[in-house]
Amino acid sequence: MSKENEKADITLNNFFEEKPSSKEIERAEKSLISTMETVMPPKIFYTSLMNTPLGTIWFAATEKGLIAIEYDLSEQEFIAWLGKKIKARFINEEENLKPISEKIVKYLSGEIRELDLDIDFTIISPFQKEVLLATKAVPRGQTSTYGEIAKIIGKPKAFQAVGQALRYNPIPIALPCHRVIASDGSLGGYAGEMDSERKRKLLALEGAMLF
Amino acid sequence: MGYINNMVNKSHNWYQEFETLIENHNREIFVFIWRMLPTTEEAEDCLQDTFLKAYKAYPRLNNHDNLRAWLYKIASNTANTRLKKISLEQKRTIDEIDLFTTNEKSTHQNVENSLLMEEVKIAINLLPQKQRSALILKNFQHFNYPEIALILNISEESARANVYQAMKKLRNQFRNRTPENV
Numbered sequence: 001m002s003k004e005n006e007k008a009d010i011t012l013n014n015f016f017e018e019k020p021s022s023k024e025i026e027r028a029e030k031s032l033i034s035t036m037e038t039v040m041p042p043k044i045f046y047t048s049l050m051n052t053p054l055g056t057i058w059f060a061a062t063e064k065g066l067i068a069i070e071y072d073l074s075e076q077e078f079i080a081w082l083g084k085k086i087k088a089r090f091i092n093e094e095e096n097l098k099p100i101s102e103k104i105v106k107y108l109s110g111e112i113r114e115l116d117l118d119i120d121f122t123i124i125s126p127f128q129k130e131v132l133l134a135t136k137a138v139p140r141g142q143t144s145t146y147g148e149i150a151k152i153i154g155k156p157k158a159f160q161a162v163g164q165a166l167r168y169n170p171i172p173i174a175l176p177c178h179r180v181i182a183s184d185g186s187l188g189g190y191a192g193e194m195d196s197e198r199k200r201k202l203l204a205l206e207g208a209m210l211f
Numbered sequence: 212m213g214y215i216n217n218m219v220n221k222s223h224n225w226y227q228e229f230e231t232l233i234e235n236h237n238r239e240i241f242v243f244i245w246r247m248l249p250t251t252e253e254a255e256d257c258l259q260d261t262f263l264k265a266y267k268a269y270p271r272l273n274n275h276d277n278l279r280a281w282l283y284k285i286a287s288n289t290a291n292t293r294l295k296k297i298s299l300e301q302k303r304t305i306d307e308i309d310l311f312t313t314n315e316k317s318t319h320q321n322v323e324n325s326l327l328m329e330e331v332k333i334a335i336n337l338l339p340q341k342q343r344s345a346l347i348l349k350n351f352q353h354f355n356y357p358e359i360a361l362i363l364n365i366s367e368e369s370a371r372a373n374v375y376q377a378m379k380k381l382r383n384q385f386r387n388r389t390p391e392n393v
Contacts, residue, residue, distance in 0.1 A: 008385040012378075014324075015331040016350045020245045020254070028241045028255045035259045036233060039266060040226055079224075089226035 044088040045096045046078065052108050053205075054173075054198045060090070061100055065118030068170045071191065071198065085123040085170070104173065110205060113140060117174050124170065131165040132175040141207040145183040167192055178202040185210075229269050232278055233262060239352070240286050246351050247290035247343070249297065249336060257293050261286045283352075283362045287344045294336060294343075327388065334384055338377050341365065345373035346381075 020028075044067065046060035058078040059069040068082050079090050094101070100117060107115040121129050134152045138144045144152075146166070150159040166177040167189060178199045182188040187210070190196035203210060240261060245254040264285050272281070335343055344363055348354045349370075354362070359370040 004386040005382050007388060008382040011327060011331060011385045011388050012350075012381055015328055015335075018246075018328060019242055019351075020251060024245070024251050025238050025241055028251075028258050029237050031255060032233070032237055032241075032258055032262060036262060036266065039263065040230075089230065090224065091227065 041087040041089055043091055044082070044086070045091050045093045046082075047092060047094045047097045047101065048075065049101060049104060052105070053201055054108065057104070059097070059100065059104070061097055062088075062120045062122070064120035064122075066100060066171055066174055067120040067123060069172055069174065070170075071172075082123075107173070108205070115174050115176075119171060119174060125165075127161070128165040128168070131162050132169055132171075132177065135166070135176050135179055138176065138179040143179050143181045143203070143208050143210075146180060146188070147183055149180055163189070173202070176202075179206075179208070181210075225270060229266060232265070232269075232282070236279060236282050237262070240282055243283065243347065243352050244286055244290050246347050247287070247336075248294060249332065253293060253297070257286075257290050260293075261289045264289060277361065280358060280361045283348070283354075284364070287348075287362060291340045291344065294340075331381070331385065334381060335377075338380065341369075342373045342377035342380075345370055346377035349374045 042062055044060050044062050046058060046068075049057045049059070055071055057069060057071060058073055058075065060067050060078075060082055067086070068078075070078050070081065073081065075092070082088075083090065103112065103115060103117060106112045124132065130153045131149060134149050135144070137152070146159040146162045147156070149166075150156050150162045153162075155161075162180075166180055169175055169177040169191075172178065172191065178190060180188065187195055187199055190199035200210070237258065241254060241258045244257045244261065245251065248254045248257055261282070265282060268285075335346065338346065341363060345359055348359045348362060349356075356367045356370045356374075359365075359374075360367045363370065363373075365373070
């Protein structure tokens with residue numbers, strides 16, 4: 001290689017060693033992440049509770065609060081079910097959800113009397129929200145009926161719609177649809193199931209009198 | 212059921228895969244783009260454009276074998292498009308630098324050296340698109356020729372030839388110029 005070329009190579013190699021400062025790299029990374037956050041769907045964290053008195057429970061929460069609780073599903077079925085209701089980044093993470101897990105476990109073991117959790121109502125329609133909030137007003141240990149809930153929300157003829165809203169409650173336990181029973185005193189449905197063992201257990205746990 | 216589960220995974224978990232992709236590669240892609248473009252601000256904007264394009268294309272992407280090369284391909288195209296837009300301004304800058312270095316030679320060594328580095332950067336930016344990308348991928352990012360070929364969608368021979376031609380031009384341009392001898 002000629003001397004002239006060698007000199008050129010020193011200059012070029014000097015240049016090839018140049019790179020942005022770590023501050024510049026960090027700043028670029030930060031603004032990239034905040035831009036991507038605006039286009040990507042929100043994060044939803046989920047986890048499961050095994051061997052509860054009600055069996056395996058999967059639940060999910062956003063920054064706003066609890067968004068879903070489901071029984072009897074596999075992880076994939078739970079995510080597929082929730083994924084149909086909301087576009088999100090689903091992240092299986094136990095740690096973030098510990099405060100919620102602990103409250104649910106304590107509630108189901110009778111250690112605490114009220115399951116007081118923040119709720120994210122995003123996947124709940126305004127009518128369903130009204131119905132489910134009305135169930136939250138039913139005190140622990142007491143029950144209401146579909147017809148009574150319909151009256152409370154000011155739509156006395158809508159008791160069948162109330163039944164549907166309760167049946168598809170995406171956040172059972174925390175929104176206590178189990179406190180609503182049939183007007184003849186029978187258990188009524190629970191998550192699409194008649195004479196549900198889970199509903200009976202929840203009501204017994206809360207000390208409700210059943211006939 | 213296995214098939215259905217795979218479908219479920221594909222439709223609901225790709226965001227997480229994409230986030231991992233951002234986490235793993237945003238820094239090196241930024242360094243690559245920074246070397247392709249004249250200013251840090253341009254490079255920052257271009258980094259965002261690159262990942263926004265990648266985000267849109269990701270769900271339709273069938274082959275996930277070499278996502279890193281795929282990202283470099285998008286980054287290279289995005290930076291080249293941006294560079295075309297600013298090339299006129301760039302040419303004006305090189306004229307100004309020529310004037311400055313020939314007429315008002317500073318005695319300050321650092322200024323001279325950084326001007327020389329600036330000249331190299333501009334000279335690289337004025338190389339034909341493929342030569343520029345191939346050179347930066349080879350000499351800065353240390354990709355090998357098969358990888359460069361994959362990123363730029365050209366043959367290995369062409370990748371080699373592009374780097375060779377780029378180096379030849381730069382050597383000619385900076386012949387007899389070293390940081391100590393401006």
